[in-house]
Amino acid sequence: MNLDYNAFSNSVLSAMVDDHFPAQTEFTPQLVLNSEDEQVKTHIEQELRTCSGFTFAVAFISNAVLTDLKVQFADLATKNIHGRILTSTYLGFNQPKVFQELLKIPNLEVRVLDQNADFHAKGYIFNKSDYQTTIIGSSNLTSNALIKNYEWNIKFSSLENGALTTKINQQIEAEWQTAHPLTSDWIDQYSEYYQSISSLKPKNVPVFQAEAKTNLKSLQPNKMQKDALQALQSLRQSGQKKGLVVSATGTGKTYLGAFDVQNFAPQKFLFVVHREQILNKAIKSFQKILGGPQSDYGVLSGNIKETNRKYLFATIQTLSQEKTLSQFDPQAFDYILVDEAHKTGAKSYRSVINYFQPQFMLGMTATPERTDDFNIYELFDYNIAYEIRLQDAIEENMLSQFHYIGITDYEFNGEPVINDQTPLKHLVSEERMQYVEQQLDYYGHDGDQIYGLIFCSRKDEAREVAKIMSAKGHPSIALTGDDSIQQREKVINEFEHGKLDYIVTVDIFNEGIDIPKVNQVIMLRNTESSIIFIQQLGRGLRKYPNKEFVTIIDFIGNYQNNYLIPIALTGDQSMNKNNLRSHVLIDQTIGLSSINFSEIARERIYNSINSSNLTLLSKLRDSYINLKNRLGRRPLLGDFQKIGSLDAQVLIDKYGNYHQFLLKMHDALNLSELEDHFLRLVSREFSNGMRIHELVLLKQLLERSSPYPQSDYLNELRSLHTYTDPTTISSVESHLNLSYFQPNDQKKYGSLPYVTVKNHSYMLDSRIVDMYHKNSYFRSLVDDALNIGFLNSQKYLSNQKFTINKKYTRRNVNSLLGWPTDQSSAIYGYKEKMGFCPMFVTYQKRVDIPDELNHNNIFFNSTTLSWYTKSPRRLDSNEVVRLFDGNKNDTIDLMLFVKKNDDEGSDFYYLGQVDFDFDSIEQQFRTIKGKEKPIVKANLNLRAPVDYNLFLNLTN
Template identity: 50%
Template sequence: MDNLIQSLEASLHKGFIDKQFNKSGGYKPKLLVNNFKKNENVLSTLLEELDQSKSFIFSVAFITESGLATLKSHFLDLHRKGVKGRILTSTFLQFNQPKVFRELMKIKNVEVRLTDLKGFHSKGYIFNHDTHYSLIVGSSNLTAHALKINYEWNVKLTSLENGEIVHHFKSQFEEVWEQSKILTEEWIEEYEKTFSQTVENRELEKVIEMPTPYQTNAIEESLNIAPNKMQQAALQQIESVRAAGNDKGLIISATGTGKTYLSAFDVRRFAPKRLLFIVHREQILNKAKSDFKKILGGIDEDFGILSGSNKQINAKYLFATIQTISKQDTLNEFDPQEFDYILIDEVHKAGAQSYRKVIDYFQPKFFMGMTATPERSDDFNIYELFDYNIAYEIRLQEALEEDMLCPFHYFGVTDLDINGENVDDATILTKLVNEERVKHIIEKIEYYGFSGEEVKGLIFCSRKKEAEELSAALNDRGLRTVALTGDDSQEERSLQVNRLENGQLDYILTVDIFNEGIDIPCINQVVMLRQTQSSIIFIQQLGRGLRKHKTKDFVTIIDFIGNYKNNYIIPIALSGDKSQNKDNIRRHTKDTSYIKGVSTINFEEVAKKRIFSAINNSNLTTLKILKDAFTELKNRLGRTPSLYDFIEHHSIDPVVIVDKYSNYYQFLLKMKEEVPAITNYEDKVLTMLSIELLNGKRKHEIVLLDLLMQHGKGEQEELINRLTKEGCKIDEDTIASVKSIFDLSFFTQVFKKKYGDKPIVTLKDNCFLFNEEIRESLVGNPYFKTMVMDLLLCAKEKSEKYDCVHSLTLYEKYSRKDVCKLLNWHNDESGTIFGYKTKHRTCPIFITYHKKDEIESSVNYGDELLSQDVLKWYTRSNRTVNSEEVKTIINAEENNIDLHIFVKKDDDEGTDFYYLGKAKPVKNTVQQDVMKDGKPVVHMNMVMEDTIDQNLYSYIVEGNEI
């Protein structure tokens, strides 16, 4: 408690008296705002406090379904822990709709009351923690816009229980609470009778706006329909492709972003004498024809269908199925130059013979392809087909940022344990549709709900039989569902889609037939009951609900996460991160703030742990995974990618490639690329530069390499000048450390041999020089020089996220060898550091937080983060308070020794540790204890110089048990 009070006092001093106050405190008052550019929002802090609370109270005037949805999975996790809360709200201005009260009734661990206090307009959130209270008070109601988008001011304060401010807030709350009505079903029924949503109510908070003028019926004149801002930019890009003399272009646009309208605008600008629009499914034709007619205008006879049932081949604008147009008899009816402009929808299918036949036959003035998923697994290069001309590209993240899609709330929920076993690939059908699982599915879809008056849902199953039997089981329980599979005709599919749209069905259950090529904008709930096969399929199925529609403010995505080996694909797909870097994927699972707009990503606690388990147990760098990514990038570029291309196109992290293959040249050989030869020594030099510089963890070596590559030599004075310009730390020890890296004296014998066994760079007369062999290689082998320059470019890019002023960057990951280098130790002593080692006035401390159950009792230390500011740390065993190494650490401050704390969650994370910053021992907490094996050990509390980031703290502390 003393530590808490000191930290709180320091925080208040910094927050209210002097911002320059340099004592650490993790509880300083904080202004909470929604800042798109900094990726900050009120919601993230609210969730941090909620997840750590022992109880909570909210006092909010306005609540929306979307706002409540952002908290639902968190409420459920708290319910499992026995944590309860209270919400006080009202019917002020009749803003809160009756349905939101029904949604509140679903949350079992939250008691809700309603006040009729005149002008009730409070927005306050109070969280009770073990040792203190946190308060968030300001302008944000419990709405998704207020928590993520709107310009809001909120203050977060921390108080002990006896603090006057928390006492005032709680007493105010209790006073109103006691006079308020308990929320009941009867109260909701009465409220529904009197509820009327006026125009003024709706203007209070616009939950959704239809994004483009063409979606209103008020505009009848086609030429008055104008493209929106994004479409205008896209049209300019398409026009520039044509202006450059190209007759082909590819549009890559996320599902729901209006590819059809975009293409229609371009056709209107191009003004072809005749247009051919090709699709792969007949039910899309009429919708495409209708959309084009809105944009192009003209008489009905100008627009025709060419399909199995229609043969309007003379129409000016012809909309055809590939099945019909590809028949030789049909093609023969057209002159190859019949159409000025040809459009192919879902063009990623163009590798099929039917498409190639049509493409090879016609000779249009301009040929446009459209797809949301250009990446293929069938070796067909869609980019080559369009001469590598990407006319326009917008992916899911960008589309959300631009408000082009319907916001979504994704819930990764826990699939059922059946007889103690998780649902996985081997689970038999009878278990998938047994009464217990059906009940579990219904509970989840009801709890997480949907936006709008009635559910219009799609459920993706893993097998045809599961879809059929689950549909029957759901119907037995009062839902109206139908199963559709590949066995059903197009007519049957269209009929059932119409029934869903018209409110005659609640759900359509399917396997894969609705992944693409179907447009049901009213979908307000997507349920995933199948294994995540690939990022592409995941995004396709997610995209079924992302079209905007007047009947919904958001779409609910409910993903049942079973015991599948590739659950890690979920955060990859949602974040768009293809780096195959496990640490990135872990972060995207824990911290989902990368998702833009009012959309949110939520994982129930157990589901999250299943994903972490899948990440730990999966090999993300198998030859197949890396080869697929390499081929995809090569296809896109039309050439062998450079290493920097992987960064530029957001593909695999180059460090991942180097960790597996030592250098990029070796990787290219593995990919069976025809590349110029390099010598054995050149290969070893590339390996050294790749392993030691590519990760960018210290900029100094990169600056020196850049200097050498530019001028062939580097004066020490020039190096210091450049480092100064970069804002880097400069001292004798650091420069000496850089020298020891390049002359290899820092490394162990094993690494010296791996790196060529002789200095790569020498320092003579204050001038750095490559050794003679490298100088000759750079002149005599242009390919070797190209490889070094490529590597240097990547290293510069990677170095941008590291602190150049300080040796180490908070919350980045480092190996023991990295730490030896960055702390300017003369040699790599990583093999003898073990838990900690004091040297050169530094002492790095390495902690594996969750040890394996089978670990020996002699090394199973009880290291524990007591809070975001305090670490309880154990020395090695068989040490006493009188051991010299222990006394050195206890008296670190007096001895001018910096203690650096490095922590990894568990051994599954590999050899790298998160850097949590410096720490200082609290002397009055030093105690000698005894290990289980009877050997002495010393433990003490250490106060962190920097309060540990909440997301990282939670990630490290949380156990992995499912």
């Protein structure tokens, strides 16, 4: 990054004197705090990405946030960038474990001030090439301080001669000289001291429902469980006899069921489960809630048949046997609860469910989405009483924190070795397993003892990995589908008692296994399903006394399916590549949990998103069927948006309109050719919501049979606080009479002027009006497309034609500028017309790009970008003179649109208006096809700095 001293000074003046001075994001002093829009942690991560060295002076450090930062420390180590941390033993806050973890970081020097120094500083200093950035204030290096707490910090940049920077550096150096270097011997001594003072501290053991050691009266449902119980009660009051609760693994489904049974107060209750191990734990949970004598609780499994009890807990294998089932009266139970209800597609479950006639039946599952043809929603009468998804449960502190670490799998000479076809000998090679062991040790775990699960892709790999890890001093056993239930339970018992560090498995621990002690989950396999990924991650999310978090270490190979990782972690099923890229753009937090990627792993996922076909018909069909099963009817685009699954724009972009997609699903009704053309126009051109003007007009015209006065239309637009300039209104009219479009598009849209203007009023073609009122299927699809447009419009500023940081194609820009006809195919790098000149920059060029387009655009900082004219152009060329004069005289608006590379598709981020830096203009020459051609270079000054995360991503 080039340092512009004037820009630096202006940024300081903007913050301290007058905000009219032009400022740059990376230099402007600012208040840094935790809010919905930002976190202190994000600023620290941003600065680490761009520093040449760093010094942290912090009194308190937590192992959780240190686990996150280790990813970036490792990235910095590959660039030979080192840092320092000055901390203390003040108040005995820092655990010995934290110092042990600090000692693992090779590019980090740590010194410690003792208790008597009363060191309570909180400062973060980042060295850049020719300046320094400091964050100083109230935030220690802990998760709460950097993510959650109400903290105040000032972030500012200074040159090395700045008086404030000099003073801070002097203070740190003085303390650094008096502090103890961190060594193993020092940690041993501190551990003894820490143990001696720990006995004097009040115990801070987390209390939570699943493990609370308390009396029955104090065991109460949490907030989300209360909401679910109320929803179940309302469902029954409406006369429904079945309901389904979708509840993420570890969120207390069993307790929720027990609370609802308590509310219902049945004479007889049946709990159905698929494994006896789960059955026994369920009985204990119900006893805590329902109380009563032991004789009220019975088991029906194997040879145990205590069928005359008030509360009967049965395994499906025993209950479904005809001789057993026939012993019961179909109305024997008032309330039946089916655990792991996604398994009810099996014949055994259906025979039981079809046999009994309870007053109410509740199904509970964490994963209702099915890959077979069974519809779990239909079985429970489409009554989804409540949903507790993983991300919501983490936000509500119902689960243990997790710290996901996405790093590259083993590489040889910088090249990926592990991919979809890697043979076993490479998967368990000495080099790879040594690398794996190093990473497990580096990122560590919470607590003193490892309780780790390792997921592999193959049985033979699992057995070999277990042998190798055991040989390396980590007692491990492999469990696969080949092992008996008895062997599995024996191994789990040894694991829970600390006799094993790792259980290595393939898929048998995806669900139904409850080991709350797990504090490390290792992914040594490809992500083939987002559902399975979450099931495996969920093995570590159970809370347990003194367990603060679980570390998830994902070894990301060169897999085609890497795009599934952000889908699984964020729950984003939109299949919208822009959405998925945004999840990978920066490390994210969910509550106090975090998602962290190394730079190469981030790039690998990014490339997977770019290269993958997320709109394969098979993938879209799965999303469609899942939603249809859930609703019990043909879904609309709005249903996808409401449920938060597939992005409607994905279907529109691929098929032109939703009817064409429904034809692929064999679920469409009849549309005439004209109806299909009109629906295509509305869907393809207006449902993106970038301009609401057409949506508003069409909605009015479809609902009325009389002409719609232009004055009324303009008044309605003004009431919506949007712009009504004559150019835009003319553009709306040309879009709706199709004169705007090129012949090919006119043909797709029916070559018909749908809207005409007569006597200053708008009229919609009578055939469309007639079809709209007579064909309910057509009407539903048109209304759906309009509603999607209004919904999408909320993402854009209504009073401006473009919204900064949103993405637009050349086609969108041409339309929104109000140009009379679509000329987007001829815009290329820039085009001046009607007082506007949009400039399109692809920051990272393809290797095979033609010489005449291969401009070396460079962001010098967040407000300055180098730019080039077309070739051949000279300083006195008419086009160049017109652009420079137009910008200088404020008669041409220059608008900048940038994308990272062509892999990101055809849309560009709008970065706002820009101005030429006239001092930077110069004539240059470039060799094009063997001939020297003139070209003009100039720097563009952005009127508003680029969002810093976006700036780092574009320039990475």
